[in-house]
Amino acid sequence: MNNQQTTRRKFIAQVSSLAVGGNLILNGCGQNTNQQTEQQTPFDGAPCDDTRAVSEAELIKRTSFGYVSESPLADNQCSNCNLYLPPKEEQPCGECILFKGPVQAEGYCTYWAVKAS
Numbered sequence: 001m002n003n004q005q006t007t008r009r010k011f012i013a014q015v016s017s018l019a020v021g022g023n024l025i026l027n028g029c030g031q032n033t034n035q036q037t038e039q040q041t042p043f044d045g046a047p048c049d050d051t052r053a054v055s056e057a058e059l060i061k062r063t064s065f066g067y068v069s070e071s072p073l074a075d076n077q078c079s080n081c082n083l084y085l086p087p088k089e090e091q092p093c094g095e096c097i098l099f100k101g102p103v104q105a106e107g108y109c110t111y112w113a114v115k116a117s
C-alpha cells in the first residue's frame with residue numbers, strides 16, 4: 001500500500017465518522033422535538049378533568065371509588081363532602097383526601113361523606 005492510498009483511506013474513514021456522528025446528533029434532536037410536542041399538546045377538556053400528570057395507580061384508585069366529574073345526585077357533590085379539599089389560591093380544581101389529582105367541585109364518588117359540623 002502506497003502513501004497516497006493510506007491518505008485516501010484515512011480521509012474516507014474520517015468522512016464516515018462525521019456522517020455517523022452527525023446522524024446521531026440529528027436523530028437525538030429530532031427525538032427531543034417530538035417529546036416536547038407531546039408534552040405541549042393542550043388538554044382539550046375541563047381543567048379539572050386533566051389527569052395527564054396523575055399516576056396510573058392513582059387513576060385506578062379514582063376509578064375504583066367511582067369518581068365522576070359531575071355528580072348524579074344534586075345534594076351530594078365533592079364541594080359539600082367532608083373529604084374534599086377546596087382549591088388552593090389561584091388553582092381551578094380542588095382535591096380529595098382519598099386520591100391524588102384534580103377534582104371537580106361538582107364531582108362525586110361512592111365515598112361521599114356528610115360534612116362534619
Ligand code: SF4
Nearest residue numbers: 078081083084096109
Ligand atoms: S370522597 Fe368522593 S365525593 Fe368526597 S371529595 Fe372525594 S371524590 Fe369527592
